[in-house]
Amino acid sequence: MKIITDILNLYKERFSFFLELLIQHMMLTLISVSIITVIGLSTGILMTRNEGFAKVVLMVTNFMYTIPSIALFGVLVIITGIGNKSAIIALVIYGLLPVIRNTYVGINEVDNQIIESAIGMGSTNIQLLLRVQLPLALPVIFAGFRTMVIMTIALCAIASFIGAGGLGVAIWRGITTNFPEMTLAGSLLVALLAIITDFILEIVEKHMKKRIWGSVK
Amino acid sequence: MGFIEFNHVVKSYSGDVKVIDDITLSIERGEFVTIVGPSGCGKTTLLKMVNKLIPISQGNIYIDGKDVIDWETISLRRSIGYVIQHIGLLPHLNIEDNINYVPSISKRKSGIDKNRAKELIELVGLSDDYLSRYPRQLSGGQMQRIGVARALTADPEIILMDEPFGAVDEIARTQLQHEIKEIHKKLKKTILFVTHDIQEALKLGTKIVLLKNGKIEQIGTQEELVFKPKSEYVKAFFGLKGFQASLNENVMHNVYNRILLKQETLDGIYRKLE
Numbered sequence: 131m132k133i134i135t136d137i138l139n140l141y142k143e144r145f146s147f148f149l150e151l152l153i154q155h156m157m158l159t160l161i162s163v164s165i166i167t168v169i170g171l172s173t174g175i176l177m178t179r180n181e182g183f184a185k186v187v188l189m190v191t192n193f194m195y196t197i198p199s200i201a202l203f204g205v206l207v208i209i210t211g212i213g214n215k216s217a218i219i220a221l222v223i224y225g226l227l228p229v230i231r232n233t234y235v236g237i238n239e240v241d242n243q244i245i246e247s248a249i250g251m252g253s254t255n256i257q258l259l260l261r262v263q264l265p266l267a268l269p270v271i272f273a274g275f276r277t278m279v280i281m282t283i284a285l286c287a288i289a290s291f292i293g294a295g296g297l298g299v300a301i302w303r304g305i306t307t308n309f310p311e312m313t314l315a316g317s318l319l320v321a322l323l324a325i326i327t328d329f330i331l332e333i334v335e336k337h338m339k340k341r342i343w344g345s346v347k
Numbered sequence: 348m349g350f351i352e353f354n355h356v357v358k359s360y361s362g363d364v365k366v367i368d369d370i371t372l373s374i375e376r377g378e379f380v381t382i383v384g385p386s387g388c389g390k391t392t393l394l395k396m397v398n399k400l401i402p403i404s405q406g407n408i409y410i411d412g413k414d415v416i417d418w419e420t421i422s423l424r425r426s427i428g429y430v431i432q433h434i435g436l437l438p439h440l441n442i443e444d445n446i447n448y449v450p451s452i453s454k455r456k457s458g459i460d461k462n463r464a465k466e467l468i469e470l471v472g473l474s475d476d477y478l479s480r481y482p483r484q485l486s487g488g489q490m491q492r493i494g495v496a497r498a499l500t501a502d503p504e505i506i507l508m509d510e511p512f513g514a515v516d517e518i519a520r521t522q523l524q525h526e527i528k529e530i531h532k533k534l535k536k537t538i539l540f541v542t543h544d545i546q547e548a549l550k551l552g553t554k555i556v557l558l559k560n561g562k563i564e565q566i567g568t569q570e571e572l573v574f575k576p577k578s579e580y581v582k583a584f585f586g587l588k589g590f591q592a593s594l595n596e597n598v599m600h601n602v603y604n605r606i607l608l609k610q611e612t613l614d615g616i617y618r619k620l621e
Contacts, residue, residue, distance in 0.1 A: 244436075
């Protein structure tokens with residue numbers, strides 16, 4: 131029980147310190163998530179237009195996913211130095227896979243009959259994409275997005291190992307100065323941030339499925 | 348020259364397999380042409396070449412005197428109504444937006460007439476309460492009616508229908524057949540209707556095309572195909588079913604009623620016929 135009160139006291143004493151780390155963490159996540167969404171969506175869409183490209187992209191992203199995050203951070207330090215830049219690059223590389231894959235799969239899985247009738251009625255390629263394929267694939271794409279956001283929040287905690295900001299700073303400081311309350315205080319906030327974000331995204335996802343598919347599958 | 352003209356049309360895949368083999372066919376404005384044949388005879392392929400969903404290998408198709416090759420694909424498709432078996436209603440749009448899909452993708456935004464959807468939904472026999480509903484809330488037969496309404500929105504001259512009533516139950520199908528016939532009489536559209544149902548083909552078509560292995564086996568009216576078959580194949584294909592479809596329904600009803608009222612027996616009628 132003592133540790134809990136210790137952590138709570140820590141939050142009280144170092145409130146502005148934790149608040150700053152939390153904001154940094156959210157900013158890093160937000161920037162990464164935005165970049166991932168733009169690159170992931172457009173790559174996923176391009177993949178549905180070109181099977182060969184799709185195969186190559188899936189191979190590359192699958193491969194990158196197998197690299198341990200610590201190793202990737204290490205390599206990036208050599209190339210892009212320490213700090214937020216390297217952290218964001220690493221977060222983007224990890225986050226791309228679920229978004230790319232779900233965009234690709236989501237669009238490809240839209241019922242062929244619906245696509246055919248939309249083409250038969252005279253939709254242009256862009257209209258087909260924007261008015262039929264993307265809206266119908268949206269719940270699947272969003273599921274990938276949700277996975278990616280939570281993953282990025284968690285992974286972002288490791289990013290401070292290479293000098294980036296965020297709640298990882300507290301965790302890292304706790305480990306190096308043998309101050310377990312500090313480590314736990316940082317970890318708890320990361321977990322809390324992830325849980326609350328996931329909860330909000332879950333509500334959005336349910337709402338979306340209901341509107342587009344008519345049921346929460 | 349007919350309104351829709353197939354001129355030695357061939358569709359082949361990988362060189363030698365001919366799905367459509369030298370089809371020449373002339374369709375006049377306002378005709379209701381049913382295309383019938385066993386599965387794999389190429390009837391759907393033939394239909395999809397009209398709105399360029401499937402490219403033609405050899406020969407030409409002319410619509411209103413102009414080769415489909417020269418028609419701009421998108422505007423050609425927008426000017427042709429298209430109904431398929433699985434309907435293909437857009438599940439994320441309500442019925443009104445589904446009916447208005449073609450005007451909504453066309454450039455002229457002013458083209459969306461608020462009363463049009465209401466008018467059409469009533470034409471296909473549903474009340475306008477349905478306009479705000481979603482496709483998933485409708486039965487198969489109702490969705491197919493919406494499919495027909497949607498094909499009519501842009502007021503096309505030509506409507507292509509690919510086994511549109513294949514997936515609905517028999518009662519709904521009979522009703523839909525009756526209604527499409529009425530709509531055709533009222534609006535005088537040129538309809539190309541693919542089906543594998545012999546009775547449906549005979550009942551609906553003002554001209555019936557029987558396909559076999561990508562070739563036209565016989566073209567003609569119901570009477571010609573049933574009573575003047577050009578080959579053993581045609582005779583066997585239509586057979587007794589074709590004969591049944593060409594019987595006068597009113598007369599048959601009378602006979603049936605007389606038997607029900609015990610004014611006659613079935614044996615008695617057979618004896619008279621012999």
